[in-house]
Amino acid sequence: MSLPKLYYSSMQVKQGEVDAANASGVEMFTLMTRAGQAVFSVLTQSYPNAKRLLVCCGGGNNGGDGYVVAKLALEQQWQVTVWHVGDTEKIRGDAKRAYQAYLEAGGVVTKPSDSLANFDVVVDALLGTGLKGPVRSERLALILAINDSCLPVVAVDIPSGLNADTGAVMGCAVHASHTVSFIGLKQGLVTGKARDYVGTLHFDGLGVEKAFTQQCQAKVHAIPYELLALLRAPRSKSAHKGDFGKAVLVGGQLGMGGALMLASQACIRSGAGLTATLTHQANIQASLVACPEIMAGDWQDDALFEKRLNWASAVGIGPGLGCDEFAKKRLNQVQSMALPKVLDADALTLLSLYPNVDHNRIITPHPGEAARLLNTTVQTIEADRYRAVMSLQKRYGGVCVLKGAGTLVCSGDEVYVCTNGNPGMATGGMGDVLSGILTALLANKYSLEQAALLGVLLHSCAADEDAKINGENGLLASDLFAHIRRLINKN
Structure with a gap:
């Protein structure tokens, strides 16, 4: 059977x-x-x-x-x-x-x-x-x-x-x-x-x-595990880092730098050729110590911010962003770009306050964020998750990823469901890791729908791999990094 x-x-x-x-x-x-x-x-x-x-x-x-x-x-x-x-x-x-x-x-x-x-x-x-x-x-x-x-x-x-x-x-x-x-x-x-x-x-x-x-x-399709094969195409022998995209992650308000560090490390582990962050100055040293391969910059430097956006192949914004006027300003700058982008966490809270349509982005709400985006309750979202994800996509454009048990992905008429994943993923930072994965895939020129399906699947399968070895309880978002790399390279 x-x-x-x-x-x-x-x-x-x-x-x-x-x-x-x-x-x-x-x-x-x-x-x-x-x-x-x-x-x-x-x-x-x-x-x-x-x-x-x-x-x-x-x-x-x-x-x-x-x-x-x-x-x-x-x-x-x-x-x-x-x-x-x-x-x-x-x-x-x-x-x-x-x-x-x-x-x-x-x-x-x-x-x-x-x-x-x-x-x-x-x-x-x-x-x-x-x-x-x-x-x-x-x-x-x-x-x-x-x-x-x-x-x-x-x-x-x-x-x-x-x-x-x-x-x-x-x-x-x-x-x-x-x-x-x-x-x-x-x-x-x-x-x-x-x-x-x-x-x-x-x-x-x-x-x-x-x-x-x-x-x-x-009406609904499972995200097939076999889709991961798309990530395993061998690289050209003469490949260089510029061939695999330039990803920029924006966030990490004072006291919330961990979220952006998780997102950026997930991004680079998911195959982005170059990864840069724009964050509060207080986070830069810790970021460089944790992962020196990631280029960390001060988001209060207007010239650097503009330069990085023009340099980027894709942008992810939201982890630890905050919701103050400065965060709103930076989000508006990102949204004005024609780049493919990922909005998560605080960026979604701001989006609910200042709604707009963008057909070149992925939004990744959990049920609470989805409720704010649709001006309803979590109970209403969870009562019919299929209707909710379709409503979100219709209202905001692009691709919507409605997180939770059986994460849903909608890019229009069709809905996909992730049958992988486990309860150990109910821990802080998991959504930040997903944002980093999605940004890496967009930077690598996957379409919005491909990136969303692959990213959700890779994220869930990495968590399942770790749970098989160590159990579900105590699973950390950072535990996924090694499994992400292994899954991408598995033959």
């Missing part, structure tokens, strides 16, 4: 699976049977010693899948308990057929009870992809009980309570250990809060995925 790189809305899958089944000559009940078999396969492979199974079913097709799983487990001599939420008399269509097949195999269906103490594993088939409003009443109580039990959970298609289109939690959601999704991966499974609930994601196309992908155009 390798994971596809294309993601779809719940409506696309709902409509497309019928057309795909018809095109493939497959009955819809056969798809339900295959879905149940796929879940049971994950169940037995992941928990080979489990024998006491609880299957929680709702009244829709998701519940029908659950009944198929329950029947398969029953036939394999498992101790099977099925709890059905709702009136079994209202089960319709293929779900009813699966329900009746389970009963004919000797299965019993009961209402949920108060205790989950007598089970080894739970199959969540309560709510499918059609959920739009908050989880309520009996379903809410059962989801809370499942989570409180700390039992391993295999979710059918999507953890109950999760919005399939946005990844938002609709009041509460099942914390799954594994999620088995079918036919087309739902875009809500891979970004935002969903990454706390999905567990290990599995996919099964049920034999109709080829017909489905031919008929349905994906």
Whole structure:
């Protein structure tokens, strides 16, 4: 069950699976049977010693899948308990057929009870992809009980309570250990809060995925790991430093020099031929000690500032910039240039106060900065990250990188999601490192979209490389530097 790189809305899958089944000559009940078999396969492979199974079913097709799983487990001599939420008399269509097949195999269906103490594993088939409003009443109580039990959970298609289109939690959601999704991966499974609930994601196309992908155009794409190959083209034997771009990083107000130092070192480690900084005079000595290869200059020197901008191939501005009148002046100077540029951190705060459109820049907000840029709340941003990143790109131009779990990249109509990265990245300076990487790639003449996709991927993969060796806790932004270089040069 390798994971596809294309993601779809719940409506696309709902409509497309019928057309795909018809095109493939497959009955819809056969798809339900295959879905149940796929879940049971994950169940037995992941928990080979489990024998006491609880299957929680709702009244829709998701519940029908659950009944198929329950029947398969029953036939394999498992101790099977099925709890059905709702009136079994209202089960319709293929779900009813699966329900009746389970009963004919000797299965019993009961209402949920108060205790989950007598089970080894739970199959969540309560709510499918059609959920739009908050989880309520009996379903809410059962989801809370499942989570409180700390039992391993295999979710059918999507953890109950999760919005399939946005990844938002609709009041509460099942914390799954594994999620088995079918036919087309739902875009809500891979970004935002969903990454706390999905567990290990599995996919099964049920034999109709080829017909489905031919008929349905994906709305969201994964950033493929293979894209890193673009960074690994061998350099000419006669190459010189000027061939690989001149990057300038602007920031580092008094007391905030560390942010710019991280950005500039990430920049030079990402392949920029020449890297210069323009910063507060108090940061220059520390910068030269930390990395003498970076040319550090005083940003209060107007002539030097102008000279560096005219020299640069690309500019990154924002880490430690501050938001005072001087910072605003320097940002305006950068924005007046036709150069490709990266805006991050304090530059985004200033952009929210003085909005403008620039089609030759990358902006890299985290959810808090995104909320300011769109004059809304963090909760609204996180409730629909796809809508947020598209709104940001439309309002400000260029390319938008919406950071967070499942970072999103949007350059117009299409959205890309990064499926790499880990929670250890939730630490100070990580965004500064990303800004440096992006500036280096722009200086190397990658397009805005290429730079954004490559930069986000390289940043996340470097963090994953370090976490594999040292664990997630205690991961520092500067720990990424060595891995960035290794990833760029890996054969």
